[in-house]
Amino acid sequence: MTKTPKGRALGNALRQARQEQNLTLREFATQLGRDPGVLSRWETGDRTPKPEQVAQILTSLGVNGDRYEEIVDLAYGADDSNWVATTLPAQRQQLAAFIDFEQNATKILEVSPLLIPGLLQTNDYVRAAMTAARVPASELASRVAVRIGRREVITCDRPTPFTALIGEAAIRQLLGGRKVMIEQLRYLLEMARRPNVDLRIFRFDSSWHPALAGQFHLIETTDSTIVHLENLKSALFLHEDSDVRTYRLAAEKVLDVSMNQAESAKLIRYIVKNMEKDSEC
Template sequence: MARTPKARALGAALRQAREEKQILLRQLGAAIDRDIGVLSRWETGERTPKPEHVAQILTRLDVEGDRFAEIMTLAYGTNEPLWLATTLPEQRRQMTAFLDWERNARRIVEFSPLLVPGVLQTSDYIRAMMTAPGANIPASEVASRIATRIGRRQALTKHNPAKLLALIGQAALTQEIGGRQVMIEQLRHLLEMAAWLNVELRIVPDRRGWHPGLEGEFTLIETPLTPTSLASIVCVGNRRTVLILHEDDDVADYRSASERILGVSLPPEKSAAFIAELIHRMENYHG
């Protein structure tokens, strides 16, 4: 059984293309001479079609141009133990897959040493990052990207919301991205989110010695696979791309890392007090 993040992304793309044409599975099956059960398993990611089968489906659905190319990038290496997107089309599909996992998550663990985690960012904080020199984001895309990132909060506000464990490095609180006032409002927002029942926010102070968090940021997402089991992925990002891991050993390693970081973090109450004190100092600083 496949069900890798890339297989799920491919299946979702095929299902979306079919539904947009208002074609039923049985109609598509008859048109390309494929069993409806096979098509269904392809769309759920339980099985992976060969690239030629993907091309056949897309041709039948009149999918052309850039979209055809984007979906075809998902048809290769679908069962590999990691998903490293190196081209822009595949990066777009990977981001779509990540957002889908996040929306359906039961639990999210996010460690962010230098920036406020994306799901907890305010719109002004996001805009400041996206419009800063060197961000290299076209002005025409800023508004839509802000909306997409703000939309990630749906994972925390939906019916049966995900539980979020946010482990935030002390340095992330003092960057003053967008200026002092933007940062103050961002810190206030963190305090508001920390009061939610499904959000546990902990600050990881400096000078705690070595811990796995010093190796960089990561996000661990757990989603229901069956009523009694979970599927998990780990996303590790850098400036150019994101690596998605799903093998049991990899996920277990990052789960262990998150527990070690949790062990050197401040409890929720002390974390909230830490943020409140920082807000007070920033509001009263006259340098």
């Protein structure tokens, strides 16, 4: 059975709960009276426990309340081809799974027609976007910190290769105002000089391409490739080969209509220069 994103997320949640109690896999298997090999496959997502088995594990580990309900909920439909998150708890679970995929990625590609990709956003850009989206003030600081922390995957000592295909609209939109955008665009130029970052812009005057249908991620790990899509009210993981193939072809088509790296940097510098002139007026 193919490992699913939701099954992997369930396994990660079970492993984290066990590790918080400082129990080894073998110790906990003995406590539960189960084969440690079975528990290991549940924690890696190679096999999916039934909801009642998840409940037994969490009860034994002293997990309760909202966290208990959210982890048990992961067991329902964990083997399904698609993982759709429409509620806030499900979206939090998916975000945790998405970050796990990013941290373990061997290659990341993002097509982003309207916004600067998350891995390339400055602190002020993140804050401006989340404030405009009316993220509750009580959650703002933690959510900004999570977004900023994600950058490490492309800035660490052994960074992940990252291809960012960005729409011209994203680099012209005055999100947060001119000062924020000038800083953001300068940061794009800085990041584009990194050998692991391939940053390309697709212009307004390009022909039809799949990015016109919306943003998407392709994340490759050593054992799987997933597609992540999101909109205002929901998010979706795809992992079936046919779906991944469709989005690989879509990414290739967007790449075909995008400018090369040098041309992209030149356009960004041109926009920065014009924004700076407007700021002086």
